[in-house]
Amino acid sequence: MTWAALGAFAALAIGVLVLNLIPQTQQLVHPLGPLSPVDSPQFRREIGNLLGPPIIEGNAVEDFQNGAEIFPAMLEAIRSARTSVDMETYIYWSGHVADEFVQALTERARAGVRVHVIADWVGSVKMHHDVVQALRDGGVHFEYFHPLRWYDIDRFNNRTHRKLLIVDGRVAFTGGVGIADEWNGHGDRPDIWRDMQIRITGPGALQMQAVFEDNWITTTGQALLGAEYYPEVPPAGDVAVQTVASSPEGGGENLQLMYLMAIDGARRSIDLEAAYFVPDDLTMAALKRALARGVRIRMVVPGPYVDSEIIKSASQNRWGEMLQAGAHIWRFQPAMFHNKLMIVDDYLTIAGSANFDNRSFSLNDESNVLVFDRGFAAKMTEVVERDIAQSQELSLEQWRHRPWTRRVLDWLSALGATQY
Numbered sequence: 001m002t003w004a005a006l007g008a009f010a011a012l013a014i015g016v017l018v019l020n021l022i023p024q025t026q027q028l029v030h031p032l033g034p035l036s037p038v039d040s041p042q043f044r045r046e047i048g049n050l051l052g053p054p055i056i057e058g059n060a061v062e063d064f065q066n067g068a069e070i071f072p073a074m075l076e077a078i079r080s081a082r083t084s085v086d087m088e089t090y091i092y093w094s095g096h097v098a099d100e101f102v103q104a105l106t107e108r109a110r111a112g113v114r115v116h117v118i119a120d121w122v123g124s125v126k127m128h129h130d131v132v133q134a135l136r137d138g139g140v141h142f143e144y145f146h147p148l149r150w151y152d153i154d155r156f157n158n159r160t161h162r163k164l165l166i167v168d169g170r171v172a173f174t175g176g177v178g179i180a181d182e183w184n185g186h187g188d189r190p191d192i193w194r195d196m197q198i199r200i201t202g203p204g205a206l207q208m209q210a211v212f213e214d215n216w217i218t219t220t221g222q223a224l225l226g227a228e229y230y231p232e233v234p235p236a237g238d239v240a241v242q243t244v245a246s247s248p249e250g251g252g253e254n255l256q257l258m259y260l261m262a263i264d265g266a267r268r269s270i271d272l273e274a275a276y277f278v279p280d281d282l283t284m285a286a287l288k289r290a291l292a293r294g295v296r297i298r299m300v301v302p303g304p305y306v307d308s309e310i311i312k313s314a315s316q317n318r319w320g321e322m323l324q325a326g327a328h329i330w331r332f333q334p335a336m337f338h339n340k341l342m343i344v345d346d347y348l349t350i351a352g353s354a355n356f357d358n359r360s361f362s363l364n365d366e367s368n369v370l371v372f373d374r375g376f377a378a379k380m381t382e383v384v385e386r387d388i389a390q391s392q393e394l395s396l397e398q399w400r401h402r403p404w405t406r407r408v409l410d411w412l413s414a415l416g417a418t419q420y
Helices: 003-021 041-050 066-079 096-110 129-137 150-155 205-220 254-264 281-292 309-325 358-363 374-389 396-400 404-414
Strands: 056-065 084-089 114-120 141-145 164-167 171-175 196-201 239-246 269-274 296-302 328-332 340-344 348-352 366-372 391-394
Touching: 041 254, 056 066, 056 374, 066 096, 066 164, 066 171, 066 196, 084 096, 084 205, 096 114, 096 129, 114 205, 129 141, 141 205, 164 205, 171 205, 171 348, 171 366, 196 205, 196 348, 196 366, 205 239, 205 366, 239 254, 254 281, 254 340, 254 348, 254 358, 254 366, 269 374, 281 296, 281 309, 296 309, 296 374, 309 328, 309 396, 309 404, 328 374, 340 374, 348 374, 374 391
Parallel strands: 084 114, 114 141, 269 296, 296 328
Antiparallel strands: 056 196, 056 239, 084 164, 164 171, 171 196, 239 366, 269 340, 328 391, 340 348, 348 366
């Protein structure tokens, strides 16, 4: 190969890298300004119209804590399916849990239920070929999201981080859990991740069905229509919910806008559980404005067990600003902490797949559910307080007196924050 050819190849590789690293949509750059309180009719009108599908009444909402509760509930829902099962996940790794889902999904597919699964190609790199083959041989329509192909390599950095399971268009799960043995337990030891899922039963499940279909169409070019996927769903409870989705290819700023509106609409309290806390300057400014107007902010973040040291360092670089502004930060001790949860003013609960970082705000496909209900918010506050009880609080003095090598590593890690 000639030097000219090598140079051309290098230039092409650099160009592809740049295309993957830069966000594909315009970033939010201006503060939102004063918003009505999150529990006001005006806030519901704004968020219900601005961020996609409307707020929908008539749902039952339940939480499940850690894989010991999450996996049995998801598998039970799959086994009860009569018309359709649609699942989208970032992580599907081979192991005991993967095999249980293969068995449940293929049993339903052989029974005539229409079963579709999307797994992210990067996130599911530990999914062995025999698992994929077992799904397909069992009648499951399985696809990878953005596998490596030369003609769309510029989209390689766009991953689906969504975690969705929708059954018969009536029951839907979302949260942070992956289909892997690493979640199979109580989240109370280093090798088992701490996480949570939310189940929506009622007409709100149809919104998650539509989010799944968005990526099914992107991946296959096929639309899933009919009563198997979009039935008439009667009310199942009295809770109002809204599903918010984002993707660089459409609605890329929805998740960040959702968090900013919730923060600027806070009047009393924000409880935030963040597996990855690496906010940009605009989001940091919103959090500090909330603290300045007297909002209590409690944060639970990972402690000694993490899956990415560089993200932990970038996150630590931001903790000082929050502590100095008056926030309280706790580091979860027993296990790898993977929760994504926000509770505002004991009324609005936000949970789903999105982390509190630029990758979730700008690069990944994500989806979160908003729950407008004081009873559910009270239950989620109890979850936060149980996590705090298993955490160590970090003081500003402790943060300031960490070793100089740690400070340098944190600063260097933060330089790449747009990719975390």
